[in-house]
Amino acid sequence: MTVTTPLIQLRGVQKRYGSGEAELLALKGIDLDIAAGEFVAIMGPSGSGKSTAMNILGCLDTPSAGQYLFMGAHVESLSRDQRARLRRRYLGFVFQGFNLLARTSAQENVELPLLYRGDSASSRRAAAARALQSVGLGGWEQHTPAELSGGQQQRVAIARAIVTEPAVVLADEPTGNLDTQRSHEIMGLLLALNRDHGITVLMVTHEPDMAAYARRRVTFVDGLVARDEQNPHPVTGPPVVQAVDEDV
Amino acid sequence: MLLSVFLLALRSVRRNLLRSFLTILGIVIGVAAVITMVTLGQGATQAIEAQITSLGTNLLLVLPGQRRAGGGGGGGGGVPQFTEADADAITAQIGGVVAVAPQGRASVNVVANGRNWATSVTGSSNAFFETGNWKLAAGRLFEPDEQRAGAAVCIIGETVRREIFGGSPASTAAGGGPAGLGAQLRVKQFSCEVIGILAAKGQGGMGDQDDTVVVPLHTLQRRVTGSTKVNTLSVSMADGADSAPLKASLTQLLRERRKLAEDEDDNFNIFDTQQLAETLSSTMGVLTSLLGAVAAVSLLVGGIGIMNIMLVSVTERTREIGLRLAVGALEREVLLQFLIEAVVLSALGGVVGIVIATGASWAGARLMAVPYVFDPSINALSLLFSAAIGVLFGYFPARRAARMDPIEALRHE
Numbered sequence: 001m002t003v004t005t006p007l008i009q010l011r012g013v014q015k016r017y018g019s020g021e022a023e024l025l026a027l028k029g030i031d032l033d034i035a036a037g038e039f040v041a042i043m044g045p046s047g048s049g050k051s052t053a054m055n056i057l058g059c060l061d062t063p064s065a066g067q068y069l070f071m072g073a074h075v076e077s078l079s080r081d082q083r084a085r086l087r088r089r090y091l092g093f094v095f096q097g098f099n100l101l102a103r104t105s106a107q108e109n110v111e112l113p114l115l116y117r118g119d120s121a122s123s124r125r126a127a128a129a130r131a132l133q134s135v136g137l138g139g140w141e142q143h144t145p146a147e148l149s150g151g152q153q154q155r156v157a158i159a160r161a162i163v164t165e166p167a168v169v170l171a172d173e174p175t176g177n178l179d180t181q182r183s184h185e186i187m188g189l190l191l192a193l194n195r196d197h198g199i200t201v202l203m204v205t206h207e208p209d210m211a212a213y214a215r216r217r218v219t220f221v222d223g224l225v226a227r228d229e230q231n232p233h234p235v236t237g238p239p240v241v242q243a244v245d246e247d248v
Numbered sequence: 249m250l251l252s253v254f255l256l257a258l259r260s261v262r263r264n265l266l267r268s269f270l271t272i273l274g275i276v277i278g279v280a281a282v283i284t285m286v287t288l289g290q291g292a293t294q295a296i297e298a299q300i301t302s303l304g305t306n307l308l309l310v311l312p313g314q315r316r317a318g319g320g321g322g323g324g325g326g327v328p329q330f331t332e333a334d335a336d337a338i339t340a341q342i343g344g345v346v347a348v349a350p351q352g353r354a355s356v357n358v359v360a361n362g363r364n365w366a367t368s369v370t371g372s373s374n375a376f377f378e379t380g381n382w383k384l385a386a387g388r389l390f391e392p393d394e395q396r397a398g399a400a401v402c403i404i405g406e407t408v409r410r411e412i413f414g415g416s417p418a419s420t421a422a423g424g425g426p427a428g429l430g431a432q433l434r435v436k437q438f439s440c441e442v443i444g445i446l447a448a449k450g451q452g453g454m455g456d457q458d459d460t461v462v463v464p465l466h467t468l469q470r471r472v473t474g475s476t477k478v479n480t481l482s483v484s485m486a487d488g489a490d491s492a493p494l495k496a497s498l499t500q501l502l503r504e505r506r507k508l509a510e511d512e513d514d515n516f517n518i519f520d521t522q523q524l525a526e527t528l529s530s531t532m533g534v535l536t537s538l539l540g541a542v543a544a545v546s547l548l549v550g551g552i553g554i555m556n557i558m559l560v561s562v563t564e565r566t567r568e569i570g571l572r573l574a575v576g577a578l579e580r581e582v583l584l585q586f587l588i589e590a591v592v593l594s595a596l597g598g599v600v601g602i603v604i605a606t607g608a609s610w611a612g613a614r615l616m617a618v619p620y621v622f623d624p625s626i627n628a629l630s631l632l633f634s635a636a637i638g639v640l641f642g643y644f645p646a647r648r649a650a651r652m653d654p655i656e657a658l659r660h661e
Contacts, residue, residue, distance in 0.1 A: 055655050058574075061655060084573065084577065084578050085576065085578070089576070091576075099567060099570075099571045101571070103263055160575075164575075
């Protein structure tokens with residue numbers, strides 16, 4: 001267990017949808033600490049609340065009750081724009097469906113988050129080129145998503161997530177749309193971000209093979225944290241021989 | 249930031265070129281219609297004003313005629329004409345009058361140089377040239393004894409000179425004088441000497457004013473019409489004279505001279521060219537703004553078209569908006585992006601509309617034979633207005649985009 005100040009602290013976090021008869025308590029009181037530099041896999045069956053938790057962790061949503069401290073800031077009391085500023089500064093997102101802009105070059109896709117930070121065109125271009133280089137897509141700057149494979153598209157998306165040099169990358173089922181080999185390549189990238197750049201990675205997945213890359217595994221069941229365990233022998237890089245555990 | 253958002257908007261316009269073109273078509277047509285209407289209207293107004301000015305400014309035209317209920321003034325047979333004495337009386341008794349030209353007119357064929365030309369001959373005094381803003385291109389005016397005696401002399405317009413004598417225009421002829429000066433011109437049964445040639449006034453909407461022959465009034469009365477009648481009195485007012493009291497005293501004098509009883513209507517009409525010009529141009533102004541207003545409605549329709557497409561665009565790009573919000577775009581930045589996109593579209597429509605309008609009004613002005621007047625203010629106004637339409641009709645779709653929930657938007661299929 002690393003001894004660092006928690007980057008993320010959830011205290012009794014609840015999330016309620018609807019009201020009256022239709023009321024649904026998606027999160028029933030979550031306590032969770034995540035330290036800087038961790039690689040956490042969030043697992044659980046559908047409807048367990050893991051996506052809701054991800055949205056709250058990503059400052060896209062606010063808890064109905066409880067506290068969420070991100071780097072000491074009470075996210076639950078921040079306005080929409082304040083959370084947006086937090087996201088543009090500290091958070092990077094990777095989605096299952098890539099969410100790249102169609103008919104837009106890889107470079108422009110990667111530059112997108114920098115646009116809202118007011119970076120100059122030349123510094124945006126340089127940063128985007130660096131980010132694409134680090135995901136192994138140097139030289140593919142001018143290709144549009146339609147000209148890239150699924151794995152390459154997700155690499156562009158990862159480049160977009162890290163181009164702002166965020167503290168945390170949140171990946172929501174990043175390998176959900178990819179075949180096994182591409183999945184492992186993507187996991188290798190996320191692992192490298194965590195290991196080499198010290199970026200905290202939070203990843204939702206339902207594939208044990210992918211979760212095996214994480215050093216910590218948090219399992220949600222019915223809106224509560226059912227298990228929170230360390231993985232003493234995380235997979236260190238592709239190619240993968242065999243998954244470590246099969247208990248989920 | 250603003251520049252990059254602007255470039256982003258341009259890129260989005262370019263990415264959907266056909267759709268963008270169809271979207272701005274409404275604005276293009278609207279702007280083009282407004283500018284063309286207003287430009288042609290102004291050209292027509294100018295043309296009319298120029299024609300009236302060429303008749304003579306500060307001019308009152310007195311014509312015999314009865315004003316009838318429901319109809320215009322007619323030069324009816326029973327209405328007495330004027331005489332030369334009326335003109336003398338006006339000159340003598342009414343202040344503020346510079347010159348009075350009694351005029352008789354007749355249609356004639358003129359023959360000279362083996363050529364034949366149908367024109368009109370006007371009998372008048374030298375005052376005719378003063379009231380009618382005529383200048384001599386060559387030669388001289390009538391001598392007093394020529395006027396008294398009804399001498400066989402005439403002054404001809406440029407059109408008559410050209411048709412009968414040919415050669416270069418009187419105003420540009422060198423040295424020896426233009427062809428025709430000093431020649432004998434046969435008007436009906438008598439021959440007159442051409443003593444002067446009038447400077448051309450040019451073609452106007454009121455017919456070719458240069459197609460005329462002027463002789464002394466007595467010459468016309470004795471040798472052409474055989475009567476002492478005068479068809480028209482042209483009264484030239486002093487500069488800055490107020491036409492209303494002058495017209496009133498003129499009316500009073502003419503009523504007395506024509507022995508009209510208190511309860512009888514005037515049997516003559518007084519036209520004030522100044523007033524005529526003002527009336528005509530204000531009528532044209534009303535017509536122009538009316539046409540402009542009709543055209544402006546199409547601008548509004550164009551704006552609604554932009555709103556429609558922007559709404560479609562926002563719905564289509566829901567995921568993109570979600571992504572932008574997720575990576576940290578502020579509400580107002582998304583709002584600005586879509587607003588600028590709408591403004592870029594509509595302003596583009598304005599620019600294309602101005603280009604089309606410039607071509608159309610130039611062609612229209614040539615077709616209608618009115619001057620083409622480029623009015624920068626109407627062009628600037630149209631551009632500004634079309635951009636404003638972008639703001640107005642782009643705001644609602646843009647706000648809708650900015651207020652999206654990023655989670656919902658990202659999930660949108």
